[in-house]
Amino acid sequence: MSTTPITAPLAQVNRLRSLVDFYLTTMRTAVQQQFQYRAATYMYLVGMVAEPVIYLVVWSTIADQSGGTVGGLTAGEFAAYYIVWTLVRTMNIVFTPYGWEWRIREGELSGQLLRPLHPIHYDLAWFAGGKVPWVLFYLPIAVVLTLVFNPTFDVRPLEVAVFGVAVWGAYLIRTFNQTALGLICFWTTRVGALFQLYIVLELLLSGRLVPLTLFPEWVQTIAWFLPFRWTFYFPIQTLVGDLTNAELLGGLAMQVFWTVVGIGVFSLVWRYAIRRYTAVGN
Amino acid sequence: MTTLRVALLHLRIGVMNDLQYRVNFALQVLQSALALATGLIVIALVYSHVAELNGWSQSELLAVLGTQILMGGVIRMLIQPNMMRLTEDVREGKLDHALTKPVDAQMLVSVREVQVWQAVDILVGATVIAIALVRLGGDLGVFDALAFAVALAFGAVMLYCFWLLLATGSFWIVSMWFLPELFEGVFQTGRWPVGIYPQWLRFGITFLVPIAFAVTVPAEAVTSRLEWQTLALAAGFAVVLFAFTRWFWRFGLRNYTGASA
Numbered sequence: 004m005s006t007t008p009i010t011a012p013l014a015q016v017n018r019l020r021s022l023v024d025f026y027l028t029t030m031r032t033a034v035q036q037q038f039q040y041r042a043a044t045y046m047y048l049v050g051m052v053a054e055p056v057i058y059l060v061v062w063s064t065i066a067d068q069s070g071g072t073v074g075g076l077t078a079g080e081f082a083a084y085y086i087v088w089t090l091v092r093t094m095n096i097v098f099t100p101y102g103w104e105w106r107i108r109e110g111e112l113s114g115q116l117l118r119p120l121h122p123i124h125y126d127l128a129w130f131a132g133g134k135v136p137w138v139l140f141y142l143p144i145a146v147v148l149t150l151v152f153n154p155t156f157d158v159r160p161l162e163v164a165v166f167g168v169a170v171w172g173a174y175l176i177r178t179f180n181q182t183a184l185g186l187i188c189f190w191t192t193r194v195g196a197l198f199q200l201y202i203v204l205e206l207l208l209s210g211r212l213v214p215l216t217l218f219p220e221w222v223q224t225i226a227w228f229l230p231f232r233w234t235f236y237f238p239i240q241t242l243v244g245d246l247t248n249a250e251l252l253g254g255l256a257m258q259v260f261w262t263v264v265g266i267g268v269f270s271l272v273w274r275y276a277i278r279r280y281t282a283v284g285n
Numbered sequence: 286m287t288t289l290r291v292a293l294l295h296l297r298i299g300v301m302n303d304l305q306y307r308v309n310f311a312l313q314v315l316q317s318a319l320a321l322a323t324g325l326i327v328i329a330l331v332y333s334h335v336a337e338l339n340g341w342s343q344s345e346l347l348a349v350l351g352t353q354i355l356m357g358g359v360i361r362m363l364i365q366p367n368m369m370r371l372t373e374d375v376r377e378g379k380l381d382h383a384l385t386k387p388v389d390a391q392m393l394v395s396v397r398e399v400q401v402w403q404a405v406d407i408l409v410g411a412t413v414i415a416i417a418l419v420r421l422g423g424d425l426g427v428f429d430a431l432a433f434a435v436a437l438a439f440g441a442v443m444l445y446c447f448w449l450l451l452a453t454g455s456f457w458i459v460s461m462w463f464l465p466e467l468f469e470g471v472f473q474t475g476r477w478p479v480g481i482y483p484q485w486l487r488f489g490i491t492f493l494v495p496i497a498f499a500v501t502v503p504a505e506a507v508t509s510r511l512e513w514q515t516l517a518l519a520a521g522f523a524v525v526l527f528a529f530t531r532w533f534w535r536f537g538l539r540n541y542t543g544a545s546a
Contacts, residue, residue, distance in 0.1 A: 040460050047463040050470030056486075057474055064481045065335050073334050151483070193308075196315045203319050207326065217330065 022124070029125060030132025037136040048140050052089055052148075058213065059085040059152060074217040079155035083243045084214055086148050091238045092211075093141045094134055094170040097178045098126040100194040100201075103185030112280065123269070127178060134174075162241050165251045169238040172258030177234050179265025186269070189276035204229075210236025230261040291388050292396045299399030306402075313402040317354075317409050324350050324476065339481045346478070347417035349504040353475040355410025356440060356499050360472075362403035364445050365465060368452040370398050372461040380541060391534050395449070414507060421508065432506040432516055439523040440499030446523075446530040447495055453530075453537040475500035498522065 037044050063078040071077055076084070106112045115122040148154075184201055188194050206212045208222070209231035215223050226232045237254045240246055246254070303309075328350065332343045341349070371394045374380040383393050418425055448468070455461045474482070474490050479497035482490065491497040498519050505511040 042458055043460045043463050046467050050463065050467035053470035053473060057477065060482055060486070061331065061338075061477055064339060065331065068338070069335055151485075193312065196312050196319075199316050199319050203323050206323060212327065213330065217334070219333075 022120070025120060025124065026128040026131070029128035030135075033129045033132030034135050037133055041136070041140075044136065045140055048093070048137065048144065051092060052144055055085040055088045055092070056148070062213065062217075063152070074214070076214060076216070077155065079153055080243065081214075082148075082152035083154035083156050084239055086145060086152070086154050087239045087242050088211070088235070089148070090138070090141060090145065091170055091173060091235060093137045094238075095173045095177045095234055096133065096137065097130055097174065097181050098185070100181055100185035100188065100198045102126075103182070103188045104194050107188045107280070116277075116280075123178075123182060126182065130178070131174070156242070157245075158242055161248065161251065162246070165255060166238060166241040168255060169241050169258065172255065172262065173234040173238050175262045176230055176258060176265055179262065179269045180230060183265065183269045183272050186272045186276040189279045205231050205234070208232065209234055210239060230265070233258050233261055288389060288392055292392060295393075295396040296399055299397070300401050303399065303401040309402050310405070313405045317405045320406075321354065321409055321413070324354070327476075339478065341478050344417050344420040345504075345508045347420070348414055348507050349478055349500065350476060351410045351413030351415075351417055352437075352504040352507070353410070353472075353500045354413060355407050356437070356444070356475070356503075357472065358403050358406025358408075358410055359441055360444055360448070360468075361406065362400050364395075364441075364448050365468070366398035366400050367395050368448045369461075369464065370394075371452045372455040372464065375455045375541065376459050376461075384538075384541075390538070391449075391531065395445070418507065425507065426509070429506055429509050429511070432511055433503050436498075436503040436506050436511070436516060436519060439519045440495070440503060442523045443495035443519075443526055444499050446526045449530050450533055453534050456537040456540045472496060478504070492522070495522070495526070 059081055062073065062076075062081045066073045066076065066078045066081060106115075112122070115125065181198075181201070184198060185194065187197060207218075208215075208226040208229055210226075215226055215232060215236050218226075226236075233254070237258070241251060241254070328343060328346055331338060332346075336342075338346065371380070374383065374394075380394075383397070384390050386393055451464055451468075452461070471490070471494050474486075475496045479487050479490060479501040487497070502511065502515055502519055505515065
């Protein structure tokens, strides 16, 4: 009886240590996998860069046409916005609902459920690890974009620090949102249409399509009450915009809030979803 | 003649196969509606800040959007599924089955798959173009309509060639899962008239990835701003590209070593 109070914290420490070890190993595996297929990874990134380059060209053209600025932004500021956009996008790549669709349809989940860890840890760790090669591959792209589009930057050290944290906040918010969406596959196994709806909302309300200030007032108000803006607009603005210290830290607090909400929704849906799982395949 | 009959037969089987899955039609309608809504919102947003983008009015840009959606539907219905199947067959060593058939291999690998429901995008694109035309005054000349159809056909041929060139790459680079994402990303440049892009990019999406020929040129035809030289250039480039693609396909084929047998 007397040993229980001693072993309990020890077990906790061991558990934590093995969790950390699991994360590090999974991340390392992800890094190695991404380097192994580097041509494929690079091509994927190039396809991804097309999106901001198009937005950037369109809005710079508009800014130039309307006498230098549109919505208070110059062509150089648009360039800065979309170049940072690309880094934020690289950092907030997460496991998509299509992955869950595949996992459930092919019966892959059965094996993962047998492990002593929740599958979400695997996704979090794997995509966190993937960011190392992705950001490395992104750097030359950033150099080329900077040379071509002449962005205007004015960055304070605190902004860089907050940016470093905010991209991970964006990663967590997106992970839990999209995982919660992916769990719908436990009911339908076809999540494509819903996911597209999510992506459209994100495009419009996160600052992914255009800086939110270009939208009419009422759209900006709606965006304030939703998680999307904290996954693109806020991290980008930490470097590009002129945020005060209060705004920077307040933004991080909002990211924490939406991460907690995301974890809550995800845990709740998971409880009901997992009861419905019937293994298909092996 | 046999070649054509085989191609049509394959298409018919593909269509019948896909028609079994009716729910996919509803899903496709929903997805097309979402994509269209996004496109329209972006255009509305742009023209809430300017009256004209690089000489294109809002209705004219609508015609560009319609053409891009239509062409995207053609690609995803007829071209992309075949090319992705080709890369998978190469990876899994299944291409042997196609190569041993007594018909032209390039033709065969280009007609084996069809995704019927993607035709929704073709209809949506055509509708958007029609609306754009009505808003532009609606007097489309016979010549413009003809030029539009011809330019569209050349564009489809060029994009087919481009896809086949990439897919042929799977004889050397085995992992090609990224192709749809890469193409989809680059194809989005077609949403805007090619003139707004900087010189180097304009060259890239005209001659490296023939999106300008496939989208902007037909859209120019339908908005009566196409010059006949452009159409002639499109025709010439289509022929050259097709010949090159055929040569490259045969060159790649010589590198194929079946992995199955």
